[in-house]
Amino acid sequence: MADSRGEEVRQSALALYSDGQKIWDPSDAWNVHKRTGIEAFAFRYCLEILSGAESVLNVGAGSDLYSWLPPCTINSDLYFEQVRRLPRAVVGDVGQLPFFSSTFDVIVCVGSVLNYASLLEALAEIHRCVRLGGHAIIHFESSNSFEHWFSMHWNRAITLVSTVNAGREDKIWVYSPRFVLGTLENLGFRIK
Numbered sequence: 544m545a546d547s548r549g550e551e552v553r554q555s556a557l558a559l560y561s562d563g564q565k566i567w568d569p570s571d572a573w574n575v576h577k578r579t580g581i582e583a584f585a586f587r588y589c590l591e592i593l594s595g596a597e598s599v600l601n602v603g604a605g606s607d608l609y610s611w612l613p614p615c616t617i618n619s620d621l622y623f624e625q626v627r628r629l630p631r632a633v634v635g636d637v638g639q640l641p642f643f644s645s646t647f648d649v650i651v652c653v654g655s656v657l658n659y660a661s662l663l664e665a666l667a668e669i670h671r672c673v674r675l676g677g678h679a680i681i682h683f684e685s686s687n688s689f690e691h692w693f694s695m696h697w698n699r700a701i702t703l704v705s706t707v708n709a710g711r712e713d714k715i716w717v718y719s720p721r722f723v724l725g726t727l728e729n730l731g732f733r734i735k
Contacts, residue, residue, distance in 0.1 A: 548703050549661065555714040556621070556659040563624030566605030566654055568709035581653050581682055585611040592678050596648035600672065602637050603656030604629060612651065638664035645674045653682035655708075658715040662701065662726060670730045679732065686717040 560566065567578045585593075593599065593613055601609070604618035606625050618629040619640070626632035635641040637652065637660050650673050657665055662683075669679050687698045696702045700722040706713050724734055 551714050552659055552703070552716060555712070559708060559711055559713060560605075560620075560625060561622045563606060563622070563627075564709070565607065566603075566625070567607055571709040574709065577654070577682075582609070582611065585609070585680070589680055592680075593649060598647045599649045599651065600640075600642070600647045602635075602640070602650060602652040602669065603654055604632075605654065609651075609653075616651075617647075636660075638668060640668045640672050642672050644671050646672050647677060648674055649678045649680065651680045653680065655684050655715060657681070657683040657723075658717060660716075662716065662718060662723070666723075666726055666730055670732065679727075681723070681727070683723060684715060684717045686719045688717070691717070 567574050569575060590611060593611065596613060597615060599613055599616040601612060601616050601618045602620075604620045604626055606628065608618070608629060614630075617631045617633055618626050619633045619635045619637075620626045621634070621636050623634050626634065633641065637656055650669050652665070652669060666681075669681075673679055684704075686696050686700075686702055690706075691697045691704070696704055696717060698719050699717075700719050702717055704715055704717050706715065727734060
């Protein structure tokens with residue numbers, strides 16, 4: 544059953560993003576809210592880390608560049624149509640990154656990338672590809688978000704949610720922060 548649910552999520556991502564639809568649709572208020580929050584966090588907490596980085600990977604880059612990422616950033620996405628206009632573009636799956644182990648000083652995985660993937664496989668791959676002493680900047684859709692309050696999804700470790708993304712039906716995994724943080728720690732990440 545979990546495998547068929549995973550296939551639903553993969554098909555949802557394929558339908559939404561394989562044609563090159565903007566990841567951050569400016570007409571979608573929730574997307575604008577998320578991107579604004581991610582950018583504020585990055586400018587406040589990540590610029591020092593990023594300024595000293597020689598190798599940065601932006602996993603699930605989508606079709607837009609982030610102004611806070613350095614020019615050395617490699618932009619990777621599962622779908623060619625997403626990254627075809629980006630510099631240093633690589634097509635690759637977050638669950639099987641096409642890079643050698645310990646390659647990057649910083650790996651950025653923001654937006655809903657982890658919500659379309661197997662969380663355990665994706666975080667294990669990020670851990671494999673980041674150098675010892677490197678950093679990972681992670682963002683995910685949370686099951687303790689206000690939209691899940693009073694629902695069966697509220698604060699669940701992992702749950703499949705049907706939602707709307709930029710006016711289109713979508714299926715994603717959402718996770719509790721406790722589950723994600725525990726998974727990161729089990730992999731050997733130190734949380735800052």
